[in-house]
Every structure is written in C-alpha cells, then in structure tokens.
Amino acid sequence: MYSDEHVGATGEPLKDVLAIGIGGSFLGPLFVHTALQTDPEVVEFAKGHQLRFLANVDPIDVARNIIGLDPETTCVVVVSKTFTTAETMLKARALWEWISSALRPFAVAKHKGSLYVVSNHNELMSNFFVQPDALA
C-alpha cells in the first residue's frame, strides 16, 4: 500500500485500512501498530494513510468508523482465528456491503483483491467472500 502498487477496483491506490477483529484478534494487530508508532521510517510511510480498528460489538461501530473513508481506496482486513466469531463476521459483511453498494457491479468482483483475511480456518475463509489468492 505504501508504494501505491495495490489498487482497488477503480484503479485508485488503496490508502486506508479497516481492521476487523475482537479479543486477541484485535489486540495482536493493535500491539504491532502501537509498537511501530515510534519507528521514524514507519511514521514516514504511514503519512496520508489511516488504520482503523473495528473491535467491539457496538452496532453503530461500523457507521462511526467509515466516516471520512472512501470505499474505492479502503482495504479491509478481517482477523479471526476461528473465522466463526459472530461479531467479526457481521462487521465483515457490513463492510463488504458498504464497498459493494458504492461500486458498480462489474467492479465489485475486482475489488475483492482489497479484502484480506488472517485466519487458520482455510475452508471457512474460502466460503466467505475472498478470493483464494487474498488469503493470508
């Protein structure tokens, strides 16, 4: 993303990241994010980019966190060890609806390249909405 090589369905470079996950699947990414915040090189790379976490069961959490983000340039990362956590799945679907309702139908499939999943449950991930090559 920092090199502008990763683009969304419309060819626009992906700029911001929404990370979905609760419990350890939130705290792990938050730990890495916090640890890197004092690294000058990372701070430089991160300029102009936002990382937002969706990490609770608040039903308006998605609505609050997408304010100011553009679905064409937002990358979604779903983190779930089991890939069965109801809150995480609900938010993942809500975000996919946010993205797909903003894009024309032909672009929706293309934009799946900007969805990433971190899990150890390959079968459930494949049955969700990601392309196999987007699996982490």
Ligand SMILES: O=P(O)(O)OC[C@H]1O[C@](O)(CO)[C@@H](O)[C@@H]1O
């Ligand atoms: O990574 P998952 O499977 O989505 O689980 C998220 C969290 O939910 C729990 O299973 C129960 O709160 C935690 O142990 C875990 O950190």
